[in-house]
Amino acid sequence: MRDDIEKIISRAAAEVSAASSLAELDEVRVRYLGKKGKITTALRSLGTCPPEERPVLGKLLNEARESVEAMLTRRRDEVAALERAKALEAERVDVTLPGTRPPVGARHPIRMVYEELEEIFGRMGFEVAEGPDVELDYYNFEALNVPKNHPSRDIQDTFYVSDEVVLRTHTTCVDVRVMKGRKPPIRAIIPGKVYRSDASDPSHLPVFHQLDGFAVDEGITFGDLKGTLARFAREFFGAGTKVRFRPSYFPFTEPSAEMDVSCVICHGRGCRVCKNTGWLEILGSGLFHPKVLEAVGYDPEKVSGLAFGMGADRIAMLKYGIEDIRLLAENDMRFNRQFLHINPAHILHTSREG
């Protein structure tokens, strides 16, 4: 009988480890531990054994049952793991297949540029102001020291609605509107559409976009103009960007300056975009002409102001490598949908003073 028990255990061990599925394992369990299983049967037949052997045999049989149960449990875990692994393998996907994207819209590059500019100047204390596109001749020209019937109006070809009403040729007119209603100190930027009667070509559109800005206060200097704009250039075009200021002429500033930045394409070595000069013209600027300050009721002896204006289309073109301005107005989805990336302004810039 003892030998039989030994044999049962070793047979059971062999069958358990041979079982490769939960179903097979269950069959093994039934064979040994079921109602008619070998160990169960043996336990039941203990009564036929001599009484003095019963306790020992009983103990052995109970140990055998526990040991088979333990083997079964262990094997069940193993087989379950194997089966799970097989099932998972069957569900394997090709991770290189394209993802199913939720529909997401793209930003227009002009608005991206505006948002970034608003962020940069906002951190320097400039608020955003707006004014009408359809503007009085007075604000567009006269208040900015461009009298009626003056040859300097030749510089800008203007769309007229009537003798007194024009489509603004720059957003500088809003400078006057803002200043007229308030007292210094004021710092503001003005994004907006502007209009000039230029036929469309790769670098002209009759409707395009500007950003004007100004700061008026006691003691604003030409140095402040340089510092403010140099900081904008570094934040917008990158920390290594160099700037230079050239004397220029605008009727509403004196002194006037044009700002160039080191070419964003060739970093100053010379290329097609910068016509081999290493510099790109970015904006016009200056200190407000005293006549402008007088027109809004300020005393030019007490208050001075820095002012600047730039083309948002042009800087969008430079920043994103757009070669034809008309792409910005066409809204061909093949172009617009390339601007799905996050606006650079959303990433904190490391700024340096100066």
Added chain:
Amino acid sequence: MLVPYEWLKEFVPGLPPADEVARVLTMAGVAVEALTGEGEDAVFDFEITHNRPDLLSVFGIAREAAAVFSLPLRHPELAVPEEGDAAEGMASVEIAAPDLCRRYIARIVTDVKIGPSPGWMQARLASSGVRSINNIVDVTNYVMLEVGQPLHAFDLDLVGGRRIVVRRAAPGESITTIDGEERRLSEDMLVIADADRPVAVAGVMGGLETEVSERTKAVLLESANFDGVSVWRTSRALRMRTEASSRFSRGLWPENARIGVDRAAALIAAIGAGKIARGMLDAYPGREAPVYVTLRPRRVNHLLGTDIPAEEMKDILMRLGFIVEPQDGDSYRVLVPDHRRDVSREEDLVEEIARLHGYDRIEPTLPKGAPPEVRLDPARQLALRAGEILRACGLSEVETITFTNLEACRELRLPEDEVERRAVKISNPLSSDYTMMRTTLLTSLLDVLKRNAARRGDDVAIYEIARVYLRREREDAPGSARGDGLRSSGSAGEDLLPCEPTKIGLAVMGRIAEPSWERRAADAGFFDLKGIVETLLEGLGVRGARFVAAIHPSLHPGRTARVVVAGDGDGSDADIGFLGELHPDVREAFGLRKRACVAELDLAGILAAREPVRRVKPLARFPAVTRDMAIVVRRDVPSSEVRDVMAAAGTGLVEDLRLFDVYEGPQVPEGHKSLAFSITYRSPERTLTDEEVEKAHRAISTALTEKLGATVRE
């Protein structure tokens, strides 16, 4: 303006090499646009700013370069070898319009021998881009290039009465100019006339009949100063922009007329083209008083943020030809030279000092003092948030041209009389496409759909948040329209300007989602766009917007809704926009292959309707019971009405009503539809019993039958 390097060097012999000159002058405000040629053959192309007519000549640039480089300046040869009779006996000059002509000088050249000009002169003209004609005409052109004074040579024998009268044109007068065109003159135009007729349009172009020719024996050489504004207006009116007119338009100074005529006479004598009569005819009614400007060095430094010594300022100004004398206090009295008519105030001197000191030597700083409080415009903030929501819904932003035209409005089936009444028209449009400002974003959005469709882009989902332009009607007081941007209401002329409300425009055509290998995407329809509008309004904090069937000329008559919100507290409702599917006629007119839906919402309307802060609802503590109910109603009963009846009948126990099926077809009677709702019952105070739910459910069912004639199917 082209200037040969070697010509410049004739006046400033010490100049550094051309590329150095180009660099330094550019940084001093005399911009060199291009530099061509090498070494001594280099030619500069200058871009002269509008305020500096004195730089429109070789000598003008030389004078500036001498100041910038601190080099000695040579002057052109002005000594005239006069001979023979006095000019005074040979002709006469009269200025009848002294307001438009400050000075008129004539010299007389006799024994004229017309022929080619010398080679050196022709070469310089050629490198400046001027064609050689004959010796007399070449001299006038040469002198204009050299000293910036436009001149004109008349054949003296053809000048009637040998008499020059500078006057306004008489009514009905005309002249044939040397380009062969007959020009009708108006009475505000200044002409040079002889005893009988105009012989030149002053400052613009000479007449054909008195032109110098091979037969010319005597020449009257004109060197004058005409009013810039008058020349500008005349040249614009006649559509003739000439070298002379553009120089006069910018404003020349009378003293230069004398330099020009003497230089020309000296050259004519030198090249043997004729003899110069003694003296000249010089009518000079417009002699100007000298211009003095006060300079306070402390103020200069205050404006520039610099520490430039007064001595350096003085030196800079003297190099530029200003005469600087000390005055009481720490100030100077500065006499402006004749050729610098652009300088009239202290600020002008500040710029002169800054640019010769060097803009690059001014230290960059940031404005001192605390920055002012930054004001945020709520409408602008709302527009930014709206864009974020719409992009998250799959719509891409567009930025369109704000112009449109009547034809596009017609294609949109907009009522023509209303467009005529409200649209802002451009009086000088560039093309027939852009004749007026848009009155709705639809014209612009449809234009985008059209362009993409034409390029086989049939799936377009876009939005734009931008202005439309509406001519003000009597009831719109200036500045009253919401979302109008900055206006100082009440100030002069504001009522001439249109309203410029900002609109949110949406358009979807074809699919919104990208097609995927895993799932196919369907074309968007009315309810996709409505869902986006609902998401947008929800996201912007507008609650309880209602959609009411409506009619819009551009839209499908059965698929159009107005968006209505409760008004600003006075109980009335306000329209904040519309949405719908494009009318098939519109779709065809714009060449769209797929159906498209559009919406336009008013930003100010949304701003007024939104709840500033939404407070949270407590989470439910008692269980809910969900029961379904299918009903059949007439097709024309709006589902919103069904919902309203259900909610009202639910005795406060209905927490949610979700419509999950709409069906019309064989199992439903003709002219009817089946709606299936899932109704969630819940009480905030207790667990509902089956009886309570059953009672409410039956109450709803009864109300639907009684109020809407609905058949309820369990």
